[in-house]
Amino acid sequence: MPSIAHRDERPQSAPPQSALHDPALPRRIAHLDMDAFFASVELLRYPQLRGLPVVIGGRRRTPQEGASAADAALPLSAFERLRNYQGRGVITTATYAARAFGVGSAMGLMKAARLCPDAILLPVDFDAYRRYSRAFKDVVRSFAPVMEDRGIDEVYIDFTHVPGGQEQGGRVLAQRIQQGILAATGLTCSIGVAPNKLLAKMASEFDKPQGISIIFEGDLATRIWPLPCRKINGIGPKTDARLQALGIHTIGELAQQDAGALVRHFGKAYGAWLHDAAWGRDERAVVTESEPVSMSRETTFERDLHAVHDRAELGRIFTALCERVAADLQRQGYCGRTIGIKLRYADFRSVTREQTIALPTQDAATIRRAAGQCLRRVALTQRLRLLGVRVGNLVPQSEVALLPVAAGTPELF
DNA sequence: TCTGGGGTCCTAAACCGT
DNA sequence: TCTGACGGTTTAGGACCC
Structure with a gap:
């Protein structure tokens, strides 16, 4: 899901979490990810497009071109079809109906047009997404004040000291937040709750859309280790290819590697981080504000x-x-x-x-x-x-x- | 028919001063 | 004065993320 990145997830000097309140409480960190955010916002504005293949993206067009004014009564004929698109550009988001044709994020529009020429193409409207982004974050903060902005469609939340945040490992609070966001915006989201950000981020993807996944430390071997290394936030295509070349495909296989060997292969900081990540270790705090660089x-x-x-x-x-x-x-x-x-x-x-x-x-x-x-x-x-x-x-x-x-x-x- | 835009952080080399 | 060891800052590129 493309949006505005905020801060890198990869290894960095991580100040340890300060246990200000009750150090006896286990840390419960949530990651909340909006479901197909841009596409979902567009479907709220144009309900007549529900169920149809719709892609968002392309180069900016003038407001007169394509469908720009939000209007639920706009006939389908008023929308631009992918087959008519000329020029450069990639897909930012595709609805699930469009994904069924094999089109998806980052795909060139000309290629997508061949796969699904009838798909409706909407221009990206960041102003609208930002309004919805503010709205859902306001809801989150009304439940849990320690929230870290992660861009337009996702946040980390520290559940540790929030009422309900420890109930059923965080499920109770997660449900309240989901319901609050749906009521306020009409949008759905997925939430993962875990002992730290790293695991929470992975957990939020377990059961999309509208999922809630709860992870405890003891779940590492059964629920994390079977996953491909690529699922770790911070292992991208390059590192994944290098790991594959070493015969390391799953997080569990990564965890079994000698830390020293990983350091030799990937450098001091990154090698050590890979080992820690595979073991589900992550002490980074949820930071509520940061200055742009x-x-x-x-x-x-x-x-x-x-x-x-x-x-x-x-x-x-x-x-x-x-x-x-x-x-x-x-x-x-x-x-x-x-x-x-x-x-x-x-x-x-x-x-x-x-x-x-x-x-x-x-x-x-x-x-x-x-x-x-x-x-x-x-x-x-x-x-x-x-x-x-x-x-x-x-x-x-x-x-x-x-x-x-x-x-x-x-x-x- | 190639491949958007806006970010963060890391690393290594160059360079400069002590 | 020369050489070397450091250490800080700037610069370029790369990896990764949303």
């Missing part, structure tokens, strides 16, 4: 562009990206010192360049100037398919004395 904007072009031949168009896009990042920074009240660019060539290789400036900024022209210097450091002979602008090293605006901008240097575009 970077903000970025990027765009894939309708067609590959050439630095020289399409210079004017690239320049416009580049400036617009800088302006959007600056607007994001200003709206959210941050300034940043590290300005970077990312570009992707037609052959899909990508490169990044970045530069740290003297003072944190949120000014579009300053960002544009620094990003322009980064751009001078990359080869621009090949055609480009993507351009991005990033500002990192963020500090809250309130901590920065904003100074006038220095005179610029000549730029490429």
